[in-house]
Amino acid sequence: MMKRRLTAFLAGLLLGASVGAHAGPAEDRKALNDYYQQRLPQIKPGDYIYGALALNPDAKDQYDSIMIFPPFVNDVDDGRKIWEKPFANGKLFAGCFPGGGKNVAGDYPYFDNAAGRVATFENAINACLKANNEAEFKYGSREMGLLTSYAKSLSDGMKVNVKVEGPGALAAYEKGKQYYYARRGQLNFSCATCHIDYAGAFIRSEQLSPMIGHAAHWPEFRAGTELFTLQTRFRQCNSQVRAVPLEFNSEEYNNLEYFLTYMSNGLPMQTPVFRK
Numbered sequence: 001m002m003k004r005r006l007t008a009f010l011a012g013l014l015l016g017a018s019v020g021a022h023a024g025p026a027e028d029r030k031a032l033n034d035y036y037q038q039r040l041p042q043i044k045p046g047d048y049i050y051g052a053l054a055l056n057p058d059a060k061d062q063y064d065s066i067m068i069f070p071p072f073v074n075d076v077d078d079g080r081k082i083w084e085k086p087f088a089n090g091k092l093f094a095g096c097f098p099g100g101g102k103n104v105a106g107d108y109p110y111f112d113n114a115a116g117r118v119a120t121f122e123n124a125i126n127a128c129l130k131a132n133n134e135a136e137f138k139y140g141s142r143e144m145g146l147l148t149s150y151a152k153s154l155s156d157g158m159k160v161n162v163k164v165e166g167p168g169a170l171a172a173y174e175k176g177k178q179y180y181y182a183r184r185g186q187l188n189f190s191c192a193t194c195h196i197d198y199a200g201a202f203i204r205s206e207q208l209s210p211m212i213g214h215a216a217h218w219p220e221f222r223a224g225t226e227l228f229t230l231q232t233r234f235r236q237c238n239s240q241v242r243a244v245p246l247e248f249n250s251e252e253y254n255n256l257e258y259f260l261t262y263m264s265n266g267l268p269m270q271t272p273v274f275r276k
């Protein structure tokens with residue numbers, strides 16, 4: 001099939017590109033941007049952050065009106081209360097981040113060379129708790145989701161700015177990329193099958209979004225009330241192809257998040273958002 005051959009070609013191109021002399025993540029991102037521009041020319045570059053909504057003007061209008069007074073404002077306010085509550089030692093979450101946590105979330109995930117692994121924004125929250133002798137939050141918990149809903153909103157409008165520098169970082173990026181292109185589950189689909197090859201096509205009632213812009217707006221509230229983090233979405237997309245979902249904060253998911261967020265570089269952050 002034409003579409004399948006395209007993915008194999010693109011995956012080959014990307015994997016091949018990464019071993020070339022001047023190739024790397026930047027070339028991967030350009031190749032994907034070029035591909036989508038051809039496949040989905042109706043999406044303006046800045047509109048990738050809207051995911052599938054960018055393909056459906058009516059749904060986008062509805063989204064715009066929901067976002068004027070979103071049903072999850074109280075949840076975000078609960079997140080603010082967690083963020084602003086002083087630790088037992090009197091210090092605050094804000095003290096753990098440059099600028100009190102404003103315009104920082106777009107720098108995550110980054111590769112922590114000392115630890116030899118990817119550090120997500122959630123990891124930074126738990127590192128802050130630990131440094132202040134507080135109990136860490138469970139990854140994937142509502143508490144962590146509410147907190148990041150608020151804390152990341154302090155970076156609204158910041159451009160995603162993930163860096164892949166040095167051999168450790170590059171290796172983690174490559175692992176995330178391999179995960180993205182590897183087929184799995186009873187349906188034998190990769191992430192790329194749906195979000196690259198079939199981007200714009202319908203699966204039941206859902207239109208498949210392109211992966212550029214996928215990582216710029218988490219957490220989101222599905223149906224306006226159900227809190228979903230990016231890794232909750234990974235788990236759901238794994239389940240959809242009847243693959244076993246991985247643990248929150250697993251090395252695989254963190255590498256995947258690193259790769260995927262790099263592909264949103266240059267796009268403005270917005271947290272949280274509504275999705276149906």
Ligand code: HEC
Pocket residue numbers: 050051052180189190191192193194195203206207208209210214215220233234237238240241256260275
């Ligand atoms: C069987 C097809 C399929 C596969 C395979 C798949 N997804 Fe999805 N994914 C969907 C559907 C359907 C949605 C909801 C509609 C949309 O936004 O694309 C979705 C949504 C998403 C979203 C949220 C988009 C948004 O703006 O809310 C992300 C992120 C995502 N997928 C990532 C992944 C990753 C990473 C993988 C591989 C682990 C993957 N998907 C595999 C079908 C798939």
